[in-house]
Amino acid sequence: MFASFKFLLILPLIVGLYHVVPVRCRVLFLLLASYGYVCTLSVRAALALAVATGFTFLAGKAAGNRRSQQRAYEAFLCSISVLTLYLCFFKLTAALPLGRFGRLAAPLGLSYYTFKLLSYVIDVYWGKIEPARNFAEFATAIAFFPQMAAGPIQRPADFLTQLPPTRTALWSGLSRLVWGLAKKLIVADNLAPTVNYVFAHVHGLHGASLLAGFYLFPLQMYADFSALTDIALGMGLLFGMVGPENFKRPFTASSISDFWRRWHMSLTNWLADYVFTPLRMATRSAGTAGLVLSITLNMLAVGLWHGFTWGYLAFGALNAAYLVGDVLTARRRSLYFKAHPNQDRLRTWSGWLLTTHLFFLAMVFFRCPRIGDAAWLLTHAWSGLGTLPADLASLAAATGANALLIGLAGYAVLELAERFRPDLWWGRVEAATSPWVRWPVRCAIAACVLGGWFLVTIRAGGHDSPFLYQVF
Amino acid sequence: MPAMDQRQAMQGLTDVFRTVFDQPELVLRDDMTAADVENWDSLNHIDLIVAIERKFKIKFTTREITGLKTVGDLAELTAKKVGVAP
Numbered sequence A: 001m002f003a004s005f006k007f008l009l010i011l012p013l014i015v016g017l018y019h020v021v022p023v024r025c026r027v028l029f030l031l032l033a034s035y036g037y038v039c040t041l042s043v044r045a046a047l048a049l050a051v052a053t054g055f056t057f058l059a060g061k062a063a064g065n066r067r068s069q070q071r072a073y074e075a076f077l078c079s080i081s082v083l084t085l086y087l088c089f090f091k092l093t094a095a096l097p098l099g100r101f102g103r104l105a106a107p108l109g110l111s112y113y114t115f116k117l118l119s120y121v122i123d124v125y126w127g128k129i130e131p132a133r134n135f136a137e138f139a140t141a142i143a144f145f146p147q148m149a150a151g152p153i154q155r156p157a158d159f160l161t162q163l164p165p166t167r168t169a170l171w172s173g174l175s176r177l178v179w180g181l182a183k184k185l186i187v188a189d190n191l192a193p194t195v196n197y198v199f200a201h202v203h204g205l206h207g208a209s210l211l212a213g214f215y216l217f218p219l220q221m222y223a224d225f226s227a228l229t230d231i232a233l234g235m236g237l238l239f240g241m242v243g244p245e246n247f248k249r250p251f252t253a254s255s256i257s258d259f260w261r262r263w264h265m266s267l268t269n270w271l272a273d274y275v276f277t278p279l280r281m282a283t284r285s286a287g288t289a290g291l292v293l294s295i296t297l298n299m300l301a302v303g304l305w306h307g308f309t310w311g312y313l314a315f316g317a318l319n320a321a322y323l324v325g326d327v328l329t330a331r332r333r334s335l336y337f338k339a340h341p342n343q344d345r346l347r348t349w350s351g352w353l354l355t356t357h358l359f360f361l362a363m364v365f366f367r368c369p370r371i372g373d374a375a376w377l378l379t380h381a382w383s384g385l386g387t388l389p390a391d392l393a394s395l396a397a398a399t400g401a402n403a404l405l406i407g408l409a410g411y412a413v414l415e416l417a418e419r420f421r422p423d424l425w426w427g428r429v430e431a432a433t434s435p436w437v438r439w440p441v442r443c444a445i446a447a448c449v450l451g452g453w454f455l456v457t458i459r460a461g462g463h464d465s466p467f468l469y470q471v472f
Numbered sequence B: 001m002p003a004m005d006q007r008q009a010m011q012g013l014t015d016v017f018r019t020v021f022d023q024p025e026l027v028l029r030d031d032m033t034a035a036d037v038e039n040w041d042s043l044n045h046i047d048l049i050v051a052i053e054r055k056f057k058i059k060f061t062t063r064e065i066t067g068l069k070t071v072g073d074l075a076e077l078t079a080k081k082v083g084v085a086p
Helices: A005-020 A023-041 A043-063 A069-095 A110-126 A135-143 A156-160 A170-200 A208-238 A265-282 A288-305 A310-339 A341-367 A371-380 A385-399 A401-420 A422-432 A435-461 B006-020 B042-056 B062-066 B071-084
Strands: none
Touching (some): A005 A208, A005 A435, A023 A135, A043 A069, A043 A135, A110 A135, A110 A156, A110 A265, A110 B062, A135 A156, A170 A208, A170 A385, A170 A401, A170 A422, A170 A435, A208 A341, A208 A371, A265 A288, A265 B042, A265 B062, A310 A341, A310 A371, A341 A371, A385 A401, A422 A435, B006 B042, B042 B071
């Protein structure tokens, strides 16, 4: 996908051409580039994307019919049913083989673009936006290649309001790309060998080794997935398109509801608007039972969006249970801590510790291919802790101590950098600096992007560092 | 309930907001959004809507709720609903 020599060579060419084509042709240029990108990976995926986009464009016109409410409702119902079935069909066939046809691979970016299409039809029907008039603009919003493989899920309305893209943000985009590539290369890829080793040998390990997998996988996942988001957003900026953020320092959350406002935000905001709120409105007369049902169905949808497997279902169910517990005890906790203001620090730290561990526990089910493996890891991680130093030493010897140390140190830098945001500081002061400082920094950023991308590509060629979230 | 204007609706909403979010000193402004009120998130947004519905004896639809952006929008919609309530 992004990690290929072909892409590495073509991207600068596309960005260069984009800057010289007339502004009025930029949308068409982006559309061709996006479909060209998808076609190089799979013509079948491009065709599926074009058909789904064309269908939704026409359905949006009908759902936006303000003269006949009945027709608008029928078009709305028909289109969301078709799109949901389309998504579920490929999710199911990826999980369950279809007789002699075997398993059908889902089209590239299916989970991401189907959610874009669904939100468009719903927004039109609800009257939040008018139906798109220009098919090329609409198709570009759906197929925009930086977001195609792994999001973030940008609502078409948000994308369309930025058209035509009269300005680009080349240097901000490149800075964001450097940040994403550094996260991937220095943190995620150095944590990956240990994580992969532990989860491939769950039944042969115990104690400290399993605990290492328990603690390292969420860190690797965050570094990897947020790197992919940074790359997508950075690439978007090269073309003047601002995308939605996906993360807000999730591992600093002090409650599970706070955590879910910081993790994979483009997905959770989407589900909050189009699944949770309608469900909650429909069940509002049922009081607490309605709240519990809405949270449970919403979180199961979060899990199953990744795929129809028992592991993702367990991930969603666990997070539903956490959120229900959090919401139902929120008022009582708030009253208690208001009455005991001297325990405020305890509240923050205990909340952070509990939230982090609960989420890490759910991530074991996300990562393990079988529920039995997850149960084994969780039940055997606390045995044999007396040999902790020796176990960690043998794990480091098996997977590479240097890589693990670099990965952990890199993660610490990642958290600090996201706390202090040196990129935002540079963005503020850049214009005021002398050209003798500005241009060497810019050249260094561009060199880091090219070098970093080259390294990611080389590693991906060896199939040892695919981005984790490209598979959805 | 007799018809009311947006200012009157805002006064009623202030009472509801203070109770639901447990903030007795909260002062609402037209341009406020969920980001400006502590604890106002998607999880308890419908609790707020239900409390408003009970206070003003009105019913909102999902479509109306999702179109709201600010407290001013909510006050305007509430005043409109009260005005047309039987």
